[in-house]
Amino acid sequence: MARFVARRLAGMVLVLFVVSLLVFAIFNVIPNSDPAQRMAGKNAEPILVKSIEEDWGFDEPLPVQYWSMMEKVFSGELISYGDELNVDERILEGIPATFSLCIGAAVIWLFFGILFGYLSATRAGGWLDRALTVGSVAGISIPVFLIAAVLLYLFTYKIELFPASGYVPLLDDPLQWAYHLILPWFTLAVLNIGFYSRVLRSNMLDVMREDYVRTARAKGLDERRVLIRHVLRNSLIPVITLFGLDFGATIGGGAIITEAIFSLGGVGQYAADSITNLDLPPLMAITLFGAFFVVFFNAVTDVVYAYLDPRIRLGSSAQ
């Protein structure tokens, strides 16, 4: 197991290195325009362009440029050109809001996804199953901003039940924290509720046909015990995998639209604001930040999966 973890971590570092090369390429090497001009934004003064050019050393060879970019990002010296504030500090400030949003939404989508999937599979073909199936297809087809718009209109305007925006730190006031986050949590969770209930439903229907389920029934276990201990538990393993990947992707960038609409001031909103100002240094740093979480949770998921299913770690350490 230790060897597997080590191998997986080494792989993660390698992927992150390649990812950083690609980010560098996207923002600095894409042809047909002057990178300094691009970084400075649309209507930049020539002086600013000149200073960016010197700052970043765009006349240097590419490997040197790459090195200086990474140095800036990791030493915390990266400055945005829109508001001339420190990019790394701004990202760190945004992390509590982003994590609060994503973790809360993840709890909600796991709970309802598993509940709906279980109800659907155990009543396959019935009216509840049909209603949930329709609901889950709608859930994965609805654009996030439409859910947000409908929730905002209904619950902050028609019925003034929840605040429309803002983030209150958890340690300042836990109640206000949750109160401000309820609408964003549900907005972000809807897609994955639909997705997870579909996946769990079809997994459970597959598992129900397994021999050991028939054995469990044959030896006289009551139905509820069979469904929960034998069917549900085994159907959840692929769901755990998906959860690891989706959670990484959500923290890494899946929450941008939700954060922007509810003005939560997290990393995602910082990204959305930077697009509006066409401010590239923050986008570069946030893309690296997002990719880190995707790759990290990918690796964690593999390790957890290998722990749950020994066939995987045995298979790969035999190579």
Place this chain on the structure above:
Amino acid sequence: MPLEPQPDPALPAGEPDEGFPSAPPASGAEGHSPWYLAYRRLRRNRIALASLALFILIVVFVLAAPLWANHVADTGPNTTHTTEKVSVDGEKREVVSVEGKPIGPLWFGAGGKFFLGADGGLGRDEMVRLMYGGRTSLFIGLTSALITTILATILGLLAGYFRGWTDGVISRTMDVIWSFPVVLLGIALGTALALGGLKIGPIEMAGNSIWIPILIIAVVYTPYMARPIRGEVLALREKEFVEAAVAQGAGSLRVMFAELLPNLWSTIIVFFTLNIANNMLLEASLSFLGAGVQPPNSSWGKMVSTGVESIYTSPLLAFAPGVMILLTVLSLNVFGDGLRDALDPKSKIRLEAHAGLAEPEGTAA
């Protein structure tokens, strides 16, 4: 002795079909092609057919944009009516009030003009914009899905057939794209290219060309389809018919495109349908954030993003384009689902193709 000579058993028979029962009977279910059987299964799926009808209706709706614009609304998608008045049932009303509030939906009150009202301070006809914006959204969804499908099929075939280092290079490249959050990669490419445009050899694109979001979306989603195709090819290439083709002297290209590709069609068709839905959703997200379609072009996603700013005063401006996206994506998802059930009832492709791999492969290193 019979007059006719007995056929010499040692000689190859002149008409081998006569004696062999291998030709299928001309009628009966066993004689139908798999395509016909799939068509019959699909025809019985009412929900899938209704979804297809809905999608066709939406396509007709956006194609009719010039008709509505020229003959009913009498205006263009970017024509402003800030200071004009429109007569509603004989009464003159301002398109944009003094306080800057746009006129609400008039339905047929002004003969179809401002059917859904005006879109904000500029006083453009929302209905006309909705129809033209839909053209952009659908066009981007369809073209990018086509490019995704072609790229993913070719890459999946190459990686799965040749294996070895070809597979290594292709799969690791896919892994890198996979390591980016989909929306962030789209944003990074979208903003970088929107500023400077793109130039590859003789092809040159302006920063606001709609081909930029098309290419970005197509590339971003390619790994999600290429990996399952590769998996299928890996399994198919071990089958006897491939061995037979190789024994007959077929080259790699012929095996890939004449032997393997026909076996992938049902997967490809289902993925194509679902790709349109996913790609439209990504386009909407990118345009909503300002990293997709650039002015003067508009799309449903972009319209929602301007509509959200006035959600409390004119909610329809955000809801109308948002609901259009929902209906289009929903119809494609449900139809794609039915198509999969019809083409291959045992198939494992899921509607949620965008969510990526169903089982982890500890192969990043």
